[in-house]
Amino acid sequence: MTDSAPPAPAHVGVLGGGRMGAGIAHAFLLAGSQVTVVERDTDAADAAAARVLESVDASIARGTALESVEEYRERLTTGTDAALFAPCTLVVEAVPEDLTLKVDALRRVEAQIAPEAAIASNTSSISIDELAAVLDRPSRFLGMHFFNPVPASTLVEIVRGASTTLPLVDAARGWVAALGKTPIVVADAPGFASSRLGVAIGLEAIRMLEEGVASAEDIDAAMTLGYKHPVGPLRLTDIVGLDVRLGISEYLAAHLDARFEPPALLRRLVAEGNLGRKSGRGFYEWDAS
Known part of the structure; x- marks a missing residue:
């Protein structure tokens, strides 16, 4: 203080x-x-x-x-x-x-x-x-x-x-x-300001990975090097937790529109227990100790 x-x-x-x-x-x-x-x-x-x-x-x-x-x-x-x-x-x-x-x-x-x-x-x-x-x-x-x-x-x-x-x-x-x-x-609005913007970028990054546009590393580098984000959207999703991001995405899709519909890749990873850093694996491998 x-x-x-x-x-x-x-x-x-x-x-x-x-x-x-x-x-x-x-x-x-x-x-x-x-x-x-x-x-x-x-x-x-x-x-x-x-x-x-x-x-x-x-x-x-x-x-x-x-x-x-x-x-x-x-x-x-x-x-x-x-x-x-x-x-x-x-x-x-x-x-x-x-x-x-x-x-x-x-x-x-x-x-x-x-x-x-x-x-x-x-x-x-x-x-x-x-x-x-x-x-x-x-x-x-x-x-x-x-x-x-x-x-x-x-x-x-x-x-x-x-x-x-x-x-x-x-x-x-x-x-x-x-x-x-x-x-x-x-x-008060669905997703407020930060979650709404952050999830929109994160979901698009997941769709790009799902479609084979680029690797997770290169998608993240596009944002960290090109736009000076401190961490890329896929690595950030791992840090936040894929299950957390899925829940927010479902809420936004229900209260806004289909642009926030979770990609199939996100649903599959969560169903498999690959939740990101806290589980040891998401879009990246993590030390879960």
Whole structure:
């Protein structure tokens, strides 16, 4: 956090401690927040704590974290009961990209927090208004779409629903600035801005590979060298997860039009369990250890 940035929320909750949730927890810890991560069971909660602290250790080694790992550990709580969110001023939902899971998660969170507390969803594609419809206080809800890997990313997409208050949007801008990241604000629309553009490029790259236009390496090089993208669309799909990209593509195809229909190659790879980096193989071979 820079001297000119507003402070991070005093106490932040994160529901879901996977790769994204752990990254979000890491970001708020480094910004000075007390952070509580809630997971589905004790083993998952313990794994989330280890994941967050491993990421913190890496930041300390790079010189981007100003405190000791012990100090960060003291501000990190993990558990399985959503009641742990009671003192939080902000809770970020970071469960898998599934409407039913997210609806259940958001209801659990809202039942435990103060009326003035805010809830944010890390969804990358699901309608904020659709999610807000299940809440008693939709004015205190918005999207905060973080990018993977969270510690290294510099963008957070703030998604304003029809009921989201402007003061909450302004507060979210400040929270993002406190993390040393840049906010963009978009209206609720399928895929928002980032996922809609990113998926469109990714799907076309998969179609080109499927049609034999070029190799995965050469398709990616066209974008990294020709357009200065930091990573090519096929390698990025591997990093995001082919299953995640398939789910977003299906959602966009249902809510927009057939240009987002998943290519057969993407469906086949997911069916075979080739999900990208997390499985060891996607469009590339990865070290899955």
